[in-house]
Amino acid sequence: MTALTEFQRLEAQGSWRETPDARAREVIVSVGEATLTLMDPTSDRPLSHWSLPAVARLNPGRLPAIYTPSASAPDETVEIDDPLMIEAIERVQRAIATHRKAPGRLRGVVTVLAALAMLAALVVWLPDALIRHAASIAPPAQARAIGHAILTDMERSAGPVCRRNSGQQVLDWITPRLLGDDAMVQVVPGPLNGALRLPGGLFVLGHDLLAASPGPEAGAGHLIAASLAVEDRQVTLDALRHAGLMASLRLMTLGTLPREAMAGFGEAMLAQPNPRPDLALIPAAFAQRGLSTEPYARSMDPTGATLMPLIEADPMRGAPMRDMLTDAQWLALQQICAG
Structure with missing residues (x-):
């Protein structure tokens, strides 16, 4: 100019x-x-x-x-x-x-294009921003309700949650040591190839792991790994993105999701490989709980060949091992899906 x-x-x-x-x-x-x-x-x-x-x-x-x-x-x-x-x-x-x-036609065109670009940016950015906000402010009770809704959807493929009281009592007793006081673990009869984290500190464990393991250490390891693999806020965000903008707005204003908001999401989680944490994070997390990494590693690869670094980094190697559960507790946990 x-x-x-x-x-x-x-x-x-x-x-x-x-x-x-x-x-x-x-x-x-x-x-x-x-x-x-x-x-x-x-x-x-x-x-x-x-x-x-x-x-x-x-x-x-x-x-x-x-x-x-x-x-x-x-x-x-x-x-x-x-x-x-x-x-x-x-x-x-x-x-x-x-x-x-005299700004002229060019400035008018530029102004219109800028306005259209801003509108397009809002259309693309605003819905996800609102969903992310809904996930970040959801209180624990709302997040747990989302987790149960996902679990209900999972039950269509993995079977109904195992509710034998003696086994659930064992889970409720050991869960605070493994995952914290606010966590909850449920077992489903279908195979999960480990454990999954759901919103609200809810974790799901497949009974196939309990049935195939000689002790509770492998299942405990998968629960800890699930807690390391993804944060609660992230899995809540993933769930709300599935539910969509209107459902997320309803959650923020009314505190509840529509009944079918999680339809298909639980089954989609089962169809995908379980999230796995960075192997470098596992030994320290297991050490804090006095847990060996070897049962966890061998539950995924019985030969140990593909997870040898994890086995070699076992924080409990050479240390005296204490049983996580008594024989009676372990038997009750294995039978959680019976009856």
């Missing part, structure tokens, strides 16, 4: 003051396409760059012409007495004034 179509580069001498109290300094003033550059005449080193649209003249009609990079803060000035340079700068000022008075 310089209005200097016949010039590729225009230069003239000038007298520059960096501040009102500074000594005047001889400079070369160069007009580019969008900037006014002040350079040291001995080294061609740029001393200052001014934006042409912002340049203002402090003494219209008088010579030498005095310019400043900003009319609102005219501390820095340059004096120019070259008529061609003055005319070039004045031409820019006239072009800018004309452009401001």
Whole structure:
């Protein structure tokens, strides 16, 4: 917008003051396409760059012409007495004034396109932002209700939750040690190849793991691994993304989800590979609970070949092992799906 179509580069001498109290300094003033550059005449080193649209003249009609990079803060000035340079700068000022008075079709088109771009961004960004907000503010009771809704959907494929009281009592007793006081573990008869984390601190364990293991250590390891693999907030967010924007808005305003909001989500989780944590995180987490990593590793690979680093990093190797459960407790847990 310089209005200097016949010039590729225009230069003239000038007298520059960096501040009102500074000594005047001889400079070369160069007009580019969008900037006014002040350079040291001995080294061609740029001393200052001014934006042409912002340049203002402090003494219209008088010579030498005095310019400043900003009319609102005219501390820095340059004096120019070259008529061609003055005319070039004045031409820019006239072009800018004309452009401001008559924005024209181009500015209107740009404004409309910018508005459309903002609208498109809102359409794309806003729904997910609201869903993420709903997931972040959901209290524990709401998150647990979402978890149970997912579990209900899982029951279509994995079978109804095993509810034998003696086995559930064992789970309720051992869960705080493994996952914290607010966690809850449920067992389903169908195979899960381990454990899954659901919203609200709800964990699901497949009975196939209990039936195939010589002790509770493998199942305990899978529960800990599930807690490390994904955070509660993330699994809640995944669930609400499945439920959609309107269901998430209802959760925020009424505190409940529509009855069928989680339809298909639990079965989709079962159809995907279980999330696995970074193997490097496992030994420390198991050590905090006095748990060996080997039963967990061998439950996934009986040979141990693919998980040898995890076996070798066993924090309990060489340490005296205490039974997690008594024989009676382990038997009750294995029979949680019986009857």
